[in-house]
Amino acid sequence: MTNAILRPAARRKFWGWGLEGDGLTRSELEELGATFARRLGIEGVRMQDPPRAEELDLRAPRLSPPASLGPIFSADPYDRAAHTYGRSFRDLVRAFRRDYAHAPDLVAFPRDERDVTSVLEWCSGAGAAAVPFGGGSSVTGGVEPDVGEGYRGAVSVDLRHLDGVLEVDGVSLAARIAGGTLGPAVEAQLKPHGLTLRHFPQSFEWSTLGGWIATRSGGHYATLHTHIDEFVEALRVVTPRGVLETRRLPASGAGPSPEGLFCGSEGTLGVITEAWMRVQPRPGFRAGASVYFADFAAAVNATRALAQSGLNPSNCRLLDHDEALLSGSGDGSRSILVLGFESSDHELGPWLARALEIATGHGGELPDDERDDAAAIWRASFLRGPHIRDGVAQLGLIHETFETAVTWDRFDALHDGVRAAVGRALDETCGGGAMSCRFAYVYPDGPAPYYSVYAPGRPGQELEQWDAIKAAASEAIVALGGTITHHHAVGRDHRPLYLREVPELFTAALQATKAELDPSGIMNPGVLLPPGAAGPTANRRTS
Template identity: 55%
Template sequence: MSEATGRERSWWGWGWADEAVDAEGCAKLARRVGPFLPLDGELTPVPAVPELPPSRLRPPAAIAALCRDDARSRAAHAYGRAYRDVVRLLHGVLDNPPDLVAYPQDEAAVIAVLDWASDAGVPVVPFGGGTSVVGGVEYRGGGPWLSLDLTGLSGVVEVDEVSRAALIRGGTFGPDLEDALRPYGLTLRHFPQSFAFSTFGGWLATRAGGHYATGYTHIDDLVESMRVVTPAGVAQSLRVPASGAGPSPDRFWLGSEGTLGVITEGWARVQQRPSFRAGTALRFSVYADAVHAVRAVAQSGLRPANCRLLDPLEAMLGAAAADGSSRLLLGFESADHPVDALLARAVQLCREHGGTEEDTARDTTGRWRDTFVGAPYLRDGLARLGVVVETFETACTWAAFEALHAAVVTAAASAGEAETGSPALVTCRFTHVYPDGPAPYFTVYAAGRRGGEVAIWDALKQAAGDAIAAHGGTITHHHAVGRDHLPWYTRQRPEPFALALRAAKSAVDPAGVLNPGVVLP
């Protein structure tokens, strides 16, 4: 339950329980996807919290007041919110839920939990907003474990208006962070799709990517310093704009996904809230021309806030563009100066590659934005209808994109057909673009098989992951490694770096209790 809003989070699905797609909404969704995928006409009911076996852990008196072992708390912290997680919870499949959920309110409590867990050999899985889609908060060992819910460590502690930086506690949710900065006219300007339900510490731990297409979009670019609790002690990095003093401590913790320490707070760069905006939508009849146009914009130095290319199927499903063409959503913003000239130049570059501006650009952009924000709720509705939905994101060079794109689409479609008898539908959009390459984001829809959804999901994941790795893409651009991406990350990671990472893990977590199975096997 949110104290600020009085609303309740769904224990099994995405977001607020009262925003879940209801039966009428699922019926509308079925009519929308029925022409593309075979449906069985069934609708899985919304589940009640299942009964769970008794907790196998008894915390000592020093931390007992921090811990809960009721069924709802344990079930809500058992998994993240990937399709694989949601469909298991939907059917009441909880193979090994946490035995305890601890809710520390300050750093001293975090230290107390880690001290006990290290001595007792109890795995501890840090849990922020729980929005991981890669198995990052799910312990897959067989024994008892503790989920460490960090949302009690919340709030913006200090704002340095002169240097434009803010000290933010790790458990602060996105909306609360922005609300605290708004009176100063400032913003962190970091808006992942999970913004409403993910935390600042979670963004740091997973090297999250924000909504903006270029410029400072990764949380890496916004960090000044971090404070991290480990079983070996507390680490506090120096707060400076930049440093050349050896390997960066912050880079050590960024992306560590709770396996090297628990991030309790950090200083982040903030900026003035934008007041100048301009945007449009462009239509491309040939997808390859659209890709070339985006590359031209990315390499022009214009740095648009939005440069989101939707392939024809994504444009149809997400923006109701039913003419079989691609759409490029283009936008600029600034707190300092008008951006109309920047937009005009970007549009000119797109016209040189066959793009034409839409008369209804605002409508197209608005429809896609609504779909984007509501997508996780729609995904849960599709799960109730028996449809399997998965996303794959990567980054590659411009030179590698064409072959990678073709390979992922073919592999995912073929895997869907092999598992279900019907080819999977695959869409692609660019979430971020760089001068040297795009970050393609694929969504796959496949006909389900009641009771076999997880097996189908696994097959789709395997096929797409292999295709990405074989064609020069990273296994993840902004979704993190978790447990689901570990096989490909292990191949992507240089072996000398793996040796150093294993040694670091042993040094800061000698008992090996911090999120076992994430980043390192």
């Protein structure tokens, strides 16, 4: 086994977003703290020092790989710490507490698909859990090796070396891309061909193609092609039972889609090593505008009309009054509808003109100043979001998000119910706080509302405070007809409510599928299904 795994010159933070040295400066942190203190009505904030790898008390690895695989494994404390958590608020709080109880025993860095196969074979024989790891940006516990007691240890399988755009079919507009390819590399390698995948989740910089597919990631488009599923043409997956590869087809009605089995499987059935993805010419035409609404209900009606108009804007994101204020896009007196269209083929003036006609017909107002740039301000805040979340956690405050989707006829009741439930939880656990809402995606039959929560934290109680707020929000969402997640995935955090959302017969079918593809139950135990749910041979111990 070696600890000399090749890494970029600047390492990623093992506890937070981005590279070491990135993020908010000390002065920016102080300014952020002062801003939130004023907004939340508290006297001040406290500054915490980020953890250092050398101060972590990691338990000794319980596993040793065979000599034949030694060169691709690491037990280095930094590698183990960097593969313990995703990037949620819960993960940040535990990192600041120096709580790395669920660190993987080993981290595998397979060099190719053969190595992936060998790692899964060894894990199956050794009774070790295997947790696929792409960019590590999960916000639902999807990469945390909290696998229960039925395993001799846990291995995080880092796919960074399975990367690159491997083949481009310019005739059919498709590209074969390795599963471990980070978002910026996907776009950079498609650009010389004049093509783009155009899938830009907030985690774009530090998330991978395989991770997007495995979690059914939501991306750039606010309407129409909202999820990564829309772009998947074919998949290649390594399962503990062998390699599975689907056919390239533009469409098929031949039974249930085999690609659909792995879209959203979250590493529980195998490792996505390659995918043929539908790509498109890079857009050269763009048009956009912002529309202001004094009344949020009127803005909701305008957004619904746009979603049902067939115009299919690429951007159709509605910010409520508080979201506009907290993002710096507005002064809090109005909601803002951010609209955008793009095309590689034609001018977009008529599309934008009709969209504005619909919006103003519902009471929307165009800005007086043609230089108004609310959309650009919000986008900058959106991209800066992960660094701000890290900073808020470092200041001992609570800042996290949750999202859902619901049909239009149920939105008002859901929105009111969620606001009431979260408001009570904020008062009871934090003494108050703030919550904002935006529509991240919209469909003809319903929106995907996305909520952000801000609250003062009590020293040593921030995790428990957030858990109470999240539980209140989740119960309200499920009771009022929403889904527990629209695009943040299930992971370990959402599993109990996910199992309430899907039919029992479906859960049984998923268990049977897992038992067939993963008979020893090693693949990401505890995600989607409880550990040990793969079948009678799952979670067996070996001595």
